[in-house]
Amino acid sequence: MNNQFQNTIGLVIYPDMFQLDITGPHQVFSLMPNTSVLLLSKSLEPVVSNGGLSILPDTTFDECPQLDVLCVPGGSFGTVQAMENTEVLAFLQKYGNTTKYITAVCTGSLILAAAGLLRGYRAASHWAFREQLELMGAKVSTERVVIDRNRITGGGVTAGIDFALTIAGMLCGEDTAKFIELMLEYNPSPPFGVGSPEKAGAELVQTVKNFGTSLIAASYEASRKAASRVN
Amino acid sequence: MNNQFQNTIGLVIYPDMFQLDITGPHQVFSLMPNTSVLLLSKSLEPVVSNGGLSILPDTTFDECPQLDVLCVPGGSFGTVQAMENTEVLAFLQKYGNTTKYITAVCTGSLILAAAGLLRGYRAASHWAFREQLELMGAKVSTERVVIDRNRITGGGVTAGIDFALTIAGMLCGEDTAKFIELMLEYNPSPPFGVGSPEKAGAELVQTVKNFGTSLIAASYEASRKAASRVN
Numbered sequence: 364m365n366n367q368f369q370n371t372i373g374l375v376i377y378p379d380m381f382q383l384d385i386t387g388p389h390q391v392f393s394l395m396p397n398t399s400v401l402l403l404s405k406s407l408e409p410v411v412s413n414g415g416l417s418i419l420p421d422t423t424f425d426e427c428p429q430l431d432v433l434c435v436p437g438g439s440f441g442t443v444q445a446m447e448n449t450e451v452l453a454f455l456q457k458y459g460n461t462t463k464y465i466t467a468v469c470t471g472s473l474i475l476a477a478a479g480l481l482r483g484y485r486a487a488s489h490w491a492f493r494e495q496l497e498l499m500g501a502k503v504s505t506e507r508v509v510i511d512r513n514r515i516t517g518g519g520v521t522a523g524i525d526f527a528l529t530i531a532g533m534l535c536g537e538d539t540a541k542f543i544e545l546m547l548e549y550n551p552s553p554p555f556g557v558g559s560p561e562k563a564g565a566e567l568v569q570t571v572k573n574f575g576t577s578l579i580a581a582s583y584e585a586s587r588k589a590a591s592r593v594n
Numbered sequence: 595m596n597n598q599f600q601n602t603i604g605l606v607i608y609p610d611m612f613q614l615d616i617t618g619p620h621q622v623f624s625l626m627p628n629t630s631v632l633l634l635s636k637s638l639e640p641v642v643s644n645g646g647l648s649i650l651p652d653t654t655f656d657e658c659p660q661l662d663v664l665c666v667p668g669g670s671f672g673t674v675q676a677m678e679n680t681e682v683l684a685f686l687q688k689y690g691n692t693t694k695y696i697t698a699v700c701t702g703s704l705i706l707a708a709a710g711l712l713r714g715y716r717a718a719s720h721w722a723f724r725e726q727l728e729l730m731g732a733k734v735s736t737e738r739v740v741i742d743r744n745r746i747t748g749g750g751v752t753a754g755i756d757f758a759l760t761i762a763g764m765l766c767g768e769d770t771a772k773f774i775e776l777m778l779e780y781n782p783s784p785p786f787g788v789g790s791p792e793k794a795g796a797e798l799v800q801t802v803k804n805f806g807t808s809l810i811a812a813s814y815e816a817s818r819k820a821a822s823r824v825n
Contacts (some may be wrong), residue, residue, distance in 0.1 A: 386617035393645025414624025420647035507783045521781025541786045548750025550789030551782035555772045558781030
């Protein structure tokens with residue numbers, strides 16, 4: 364299956380994910396030549412993202428072919444559920460052994476870590492969730508895209524675009540990745556310039572943390588439980 | 595309908611669109627308080643994007659409520675078809691009269707222009723398609739986000755994120771938009787730094803144009819035909 368493709372990339376999708384974590388990379392990957400991009404879920408039912416956008420999976424976990432890249436997005440409480448979902452964890456563990464690159468965007472790294480796939484690896488995550496990664500044996504990095512051996516992880520949500528262009532460069536060469544960067548006119552100009560905790564300042568950082576208090580707490584609890592399994 | 599919401603935003607989706615043109619803005623808009631974000635299509639059938647990602651519409655053109663923001667994404671040959679699709683054009687013309695903000699990302703501005711909605715307005719588009727906008731009476735701008743009265747347009751694909759954060763600031767205030775920018779960790783770091791024609795240089799620009807030759811030609815032809823209708 365898929366042997367006409369040089370690269371097969373599997374993007375896991377699940378309810379309550381942040382869809383931009385995966386749609387950003389999908390847009391980049393789908394412009395790579397000879398590449399098959401598959402949205403993976405436990406069934407073929409539509410998956411409703413945190414913001415209410417519904418995406419159709421291409422393939423089930425059970426029917427997933429051999430992959431070159433496996434990628435997991437982050438999200439809201441659905442991410443916490445995925446960290447404890449035996450089907451998701453079993454799929455990641457199975458493919459974690461055979462896939463060339465194991466990757467995640469945003470809090471997707473928490474799911475990888477909960478599957479035991481980041482123990483001893485440097486990894487990125489959304490800035491508000493970094494400490495939790497450490498609990499599960501990862502070495503947290505504040506870089507926007509982190510490469511450690513065959514683990515590649517991106518920071519929060521929009522970092523997925525930088526992450527995917529980096530992977531495009533690794534798999535298809537720098538010329539192709541540059542072509543995609545120009546094609547997508549990726550010359551960003553953030554209107555407010557507050558997209559990192561350092562740039563935002565303490566007050567705005569606290570406002571976002573306050574908004575996410577219950578999610579951060581739930582995710583911390585799941586990370587603690589996962590830590591006792593994977594460490 | 596939707597009167598519990600302060601803002602109702604309608605995102606038109608159609609086959610062969612570039613999904614990131616609309617998923618970027620959707621991610622931003624869905625984090626705005628008291629805001630309903632609706633994906634609009636002629637039917638409720640899944641819409642398959644250029645890269646193969648399938649999205650489910652929320653509402654049909656016929657059942658669309660009054661909108662505060664109407665947004666049209668760009669894409670590949672499907673965009674050319676949309677420029678000549680009577681259902682799409684009729685919908686845009688109808689809502690163009692009653693919607694507070696008429697907006698587009700990437701070559702979505704060509705569709706707005708083909709519906710006669712950019713005549714005499716400054717507007718942005720994907721860099722490779724700017725000249726065509728002029729044919730249909732728009733004044734092309736190279737800015738990443740262009741605001742002219744109630745027309746708001748973004749440049750190519752990834753500009754949709756800058757565009758949507760700008761709109762979030764206009765509708766919900768700067769504090770909310772900053773909150774979203776930090777929440778989405780929008781602190782971009784393009785890996786290759788070639789995301790605009792100026793930064794990419796002549797050779798890479800020509801490579802992308804060569805790749806898009808037939809699309810640019812088809813789109814030019816549709817723009818010429820539309821020009822004879824709208825001017």
